[in-house]
Amino acid sequence: MPNQELTRVFHALSDPTRRAVLERLTRGPAAVSALARPFNMALPSFVQHLGVLEECGLVRSKKEGRVRTYTLAPQPLKAAERWLSAQRAHWERRLDSLDNFLETLKEQRR
Amino acid sequence: MPNQELTRVFHALSDPTRRAVLERLTRGPAAVSALARPFNMALPSFVQHLGVLEECGLVRSKKEGRVRTYTLAPQPLKAAERWLSAQRAHWERRLDSLDNFLETLKEQRR
Numbered sequence: 001m002p003n004q005e006l007t008r009v010f011h012a013l014s015d016p017t018r019r020a021v022l023e024r025l026t027r028g029p030a031a032v033s034a035l036a037r038p039f040n041m042a043l044p045s046f047v048q049h050l051g052v053l054e055e056c057g058l059v060r061s062k063k064e065g066r067v068r069t070y071t072l073a074p075q076p077l078k079a080a081e082r083w084l085s086a087q088r089a090h091w092e093r094r095l096d097s098l099d100n101f102l103e104t105l106k107e108q109r110r
Numbered sequence: 111m112p113n114q115e116l117t118r119v120f121h122a123l124s125d126p127t128r129r130a131v132l133e134r135l136t137r138g139p140a141a142v143s144a145l146a147r148p149f150n151m152a153l154p155s156f157v158q159h160l161g162v163l164e165e166c167g168l169v170r171s172k173k174e175g176r177v178r179t180y181t182l183a184p185q186p187l188k189a190a191e192r193w194l195s196a197q198r199a200h201w202e203r204r205l206d207s208l209d210n211f212l213e214t215l216k217e218q219r220r
Contacts, residue, residue, distance in 0.1 A: 016117055
């Protein structure tokens with residue numbers, strides 16, 4: 001995933017309302033009214049959050065009649081997870097080589 | 111990790127400079143001057159980025175003489191990764207149950 005997309009995905013994830021919407025959508029698609037219900041928020045503000053999620057590809061929406069339904073699009077979540085796990089892997093590899101280095105030092109002292 | 115901390119971590123990750131600093135620090139601790147070198151940015155702006163990373167616990171710093179050195183603190187990265195993988199797990203469980211449901215429908219038709 002290009003750096004700019006990663007920036008937008010992490011920005012989208014940096015809001016508790018948007019994360020709660022994503023958590024809800026992992027259980028299946030939902031209409032705007034159902035998504036908005038748990039939040040004490042004016043509908044236009046809530047719809048803006050949905051817009052942020054849709055712009056970076058975390059959700060997709062479809063309008064049937066007067067009802068717009070949102071679905072999770074898991075690809076960007078996976079990309080963010082991949083970036084995080086790559087950093088952890090680099091970090092752990094470094095700890096392992098420090099560990100090996102210390103072991104070698106100890107061996108040499110014996 | 112409480113919701114508010116997750117908000118701060120994802121916010122910290124939503125900037126390419128801050129992500130590049132974290133990527134660099136997975137290879138080991140570094141002084142401010144070494145960290146700043148690859149970026150075409152005024153030092154005060156760069157130091158603000160380091161401040162954002164330190165406030166949410168993604169890095170730690172230590173001053174020796176006139177040199178401040180930064181180290182990665184991987185715990186918040188792991189917490190963010192855990193949140194993402196939990197969402198993926200919920201999503202995949204849902205796809206599995208849809209799959210089972212379709213299989214059951216097919217069995218019943220036979």
